[in-house]
Amino acid sequence: MKEILSNLNIVGGGLIGAALAYSLSKLGNNIVVLEQKPKFDHKKFLDKRTTAISEGTKNFLEEISIWNEIKYHVEPIKKIQIIDRNQSNKIYFDNQRRNSNLGYIVKNEFILDALYKKLQKQRNVKIFNNVSVKDIFYEGSRIVTKQNNFTVNSNLLLASDGKNSSIRKILRTPIYSKDYKKKAIVINFYHSKSHQNTAYEFFFKNGPLAILPMQKNKNSFQSSIVWTNTNEFINSLISLDDNKIMSIINEKIKGSIGELKKIITKQTFPLSAHLNSKFFENRIIYIGDSAHSFHPIAGQGWNLGMQDVESLYNLVKKYNSLGIELGDEIFCKEFQKNNFFKAYRLYQITDKVDSVFKLDNAIFNHARFSTINLIEKSKKLKNKISDFAMGVN
Ligand SMILES: Cc1cc2nc3c(=O)[nH]c(=O)nc-3n(C[C@H](O)[C@H](O)[C@H](O)COP(=O)(O)OP(=O)(O)OC[C@H]3O[C@@H](n4cnc5c(N)ncnc54)[C@H](O)[C@@H]3O)c2cc1C
Structure with missing residues (x-):
């Protein structure tokens, strides 16, 4: 069986794996990427979601020279409105304090397209598509993955194979998990009034509905909705014809961006x-969704995964400069120390926010009303929340 030698073996070439491969390739490492899907092809890419990129992620994308490729496709978020279910209870955020944007909306396909175009030019990166890891074993201080007809022998394996990570299953790394028994429907659509670079988040009893401002397409205003609701509701919503779906959504969003005019794509998750x-095993580091996944209520899953990527990038840079081999226990523990708590905190926050907005009785409605009022009136609290959302705290 053919054996390939590398410093780093990245399993999973999605939004995190591709960013990881490109950033680490800039530090001169020899990298293999194993991806189970066929070669990335922009025209055939089926995930029509957008991602809200935080200011912190943007800064790192600038540092690794990816932002220049993405920036033409993003729409900045300049204002955010949080709207409780009774509509009169609102919080407004704007970008005046830091004089930077609150985030950027871009289609996932443009992020991957930029990363794969750059990766193609990196001589120290070999990408294998249509392969998946069957087994993992150790040879001295090296880790080996076995695929159908070849093995990869490296110092360190980086598992970026998503929330159902097969590496995690092979190694039986325990997880704490929660099934929300809900789905999100993601709809990209044209609408009648400008979004004015505002993102809206409506909190309903069965889950939030976010409207994310997208770039204009020719002369048409475009946005994306992410609406979380019960499985039954989302299944029945997606089975309706587009006119009916649009009239249900128009009723919910009360004219904030005018009327929905045409649905472009719709998908459920x-x-x-x-x-x-x-976040580690012997010579293995879990990164992105293979380490953690969250309720999308705050649009932070990829951003937190990118904080993992940045943290690993800095760690590899430090080890390279000291001439120390990558991947021993101290290296892996340092990664864990830098990243576990941030993920634990986001897990708790997203989970609790979802629970708080679900509660629907007089006492909780009053408490929620008072809290929203308090935040709206407190500059300090608002600044803390917007720094957190921007990934700059
Ligand atoms: C509705 C929704 C909206 C979201 N919106 C946002 C947002 O606005 N902002 C944000 O920050 N986050 C958002 N997220 C979260 C974000 O999408 C994820 O955090 C992100 O996609 C994780 O990237 P990843 O590369 O870790 O995993 P994935 O995107 O799942 O990629 C994993 C890759 O590994 C490959 N793979 C899997 N198994 C194997 C194997 N055995 N061998 C080889 N390859 C394998 C897969 O084919 C895939 O390419 C959202 C999530 C949802 C559900």
Whole structure:
């Protein structure tokens, strides 16, 4: 069986794996990427979701020279409105304090397209598509993955194979997980009035509905909705014809961006969250959704995964400069120390926010009303929340 030698073996070439491969390739490492899907092809890419990129992620994308490729496709978020179910209870955020945007909306396909175009030019990266890891074993201080007809022998394996990570299953790394028994429907659509770079988040009893401002397409205003609701509701909603779906949504969003005029794409995603009990095993680091996944209520899953990527990038840079080999226990523990708590905190926050907005009785409605009022009136609290959302705290 053919054996390939590398410093780093990245399993999973999605939104995190591709960013990881490109950033680490800039530090001169020899990298293999194993991806189970066919070669990335922009025209055939089926995930029509958008991602809200935080200011913190943007800064790192600038540092690794990816932002220049993405920036033409993003729409900045300049204002955010949080609207409780009774509509009169609102919080407004704007970008005046830091004089930077609150985030950027871009289609996932443009992020991957930019990363794969750059990766193609990196001589120290070999990408294998249509392969999946069958087994993992150790040879001295090296880790080996076995695929159908070849093995990869490396110092360190980086598992970026998503929330159902097969590496995690092979190694039986324990996780804490939660099935929300809900789905999100993601709809990209044209509408009648400008969104004025505002993102809206309506909190309804069965889950939030976010409207995310997208770039204009020719002369048409475009946005994306992410609406979380019960499985039954989302299944019945997606089975309706587009006119009916638009009239249900128009009723919910009360003219904030005018009327929905045409649905471009619609897709549903089951919602669950998890946290690995630890982010490493012997010579393996879990990164992105293979380590943690969250309720999309705050649009932070990829951003937190990018914080993992940045943290690993800095760690590899430090080890390279000291001439120390990558991947021993101290290296892996340092990664865990830098990243576990941030993920634990986001897991708790997203989970609790979802629960608080679900509650529907006089006492909780009053408490929620008072809290929203308090936040709206407190500059300090608002600043703390917007720094957190921007990934700059
Ligand atoms: C509705 C919704 C909206 C969201 N919106 C946002 C947002 O606005 N902002 C944000 O920050 N986050 C958002 N997220 C979260 C974000 O999408 C994820 O955090 C992100 O996609 C994780 O990237 P990843 O590369 O870790 O995993 P994935 O995107 O799942 O990629 C995993 C890759 O590994 C490959 N793979 C899997 N198994 C194997 C194997 N055995 N061998 C080889 N390859 C394998 C897969 O083919 C895939 O390419 C949202 C999530 C949802 C559900």
